[in-house]
Amino acid sequence: MSHLLQDITEQPAVLRSVLDQYTRGTSTLSSIAREWALRSMRSHVVITGMGSSFSAGYPAATYLNNRGVPTFLVDTSELLHYQLKLALKAGLLVVVSQSGESVEIRRLLSVLPIDTQVVGVTNNRESELARRAQWILELNAGDERTVPSKTHTATQLSLLLFAAYLAGENRGLIMADAIRAIDAVERFITNWEEPIDRAVERLSGASNLTVIARGYGIAAAMAGAATIEETARLQARAVGGGLFRHTSLETVRPDFHACMLISPDGTRNLMLDMASELAGYGGNIVLIGNDLPLHSGYAMVEVPRTTAQFTPLVQIVPLQLLAYKLAQQRGLEPGRFERLSKVVKTE
Secondary structure (H helix, E strand, C coil), X not given: CCHXXXXXXXXXXXXXXXXXXXXXXXXXXXXHHHHHXXXXXXXXXXXXXXXXXXXXXXXXXXXXXXXXXXXXXXXXXXXXXXXXXXXXXXXXXXXXXXXXXXXXXXXXHHHCCCCCCEEEEECCCCCHHHHHCCEEEECCCCCCCCCCCHHHHHHHHHHHHHHHHHHCCCHHHHHHHHHHHHHHHHHHHHCCHHHHHHHHHHCCCCCEEEEEECCCHHHHHHHHHHHHHHHHCCEEEEEEHHHHHHHCHHHCCCCCEEEEECCCCCCHHHHHHHHHHHHHCCCEEEEEECCCCCCCCEEEEECCCCCHHHHHHHHHHHHHHHHHHHHHHCCCCCCCCCCCCCCCCCC
């Protein structure tokens, strides 16, 4: 088994470990929530990271904004060079880095005043980020030698739990939703090959790929597109469903290939209607979601249903496995870097 496939299949166990550490001991999350309660009337939250650490913050930012907690999600390079005052005025600055040592992270930390309240989310307790943070949300995902997979989903889960505490939500309910989502990931991984092979067949011959989503699903679209590019060397982009209609409809021809992530929320029918429209224009469409309608114009990857905020935690897994299979189809070793490195040290 390749390192990448092993990392992907380890995700249920890693996610259960993350959930277990917050089920057994919630002092860190409770401490952060108490600090935020002192600052929330006059402040905002900033979540920052790079690559998959950035996209993993999207569900938490959406969740918090939807509950009246002003939250900005900004990639660390842009935050450092163009929006630094946003970070300096934040009530909480959540810095996300699997290694805790990426160049932008180190440079951001070096310019922060000592009284800036930093929550560090990392897989490396010995990192620069862990040393600087007032609070550490440790991923405990184990060694990951290739394209982010288990560290990404562990980050998503950790940040959603953080968001629930900050927003004062029912903690038992969010934990129960998390358990259902982890079970959904495990069920999909148990029988993944047949649906992913159908998706690969539909995308055969693609020179580029568009991943379309709405709401929380945009996190999976961003991370999935990046994983496909890094793993299969196939140009991929993520785009919101509404934005796609306003900007990209004219690109849909028989050589158009897309994955559409269908979430169980109020925009589900909008996405299904768009999928039918794109297939009608000759586009090659793969749908990823639950309770998908039969349609000869699609390849369908059915995933178990979960609550909206946990949907990207489940939907990213088929995209990871799709990237793995596309790499094999293209004669590549899945997950082997040629130009990237696990820790980026050059801006």
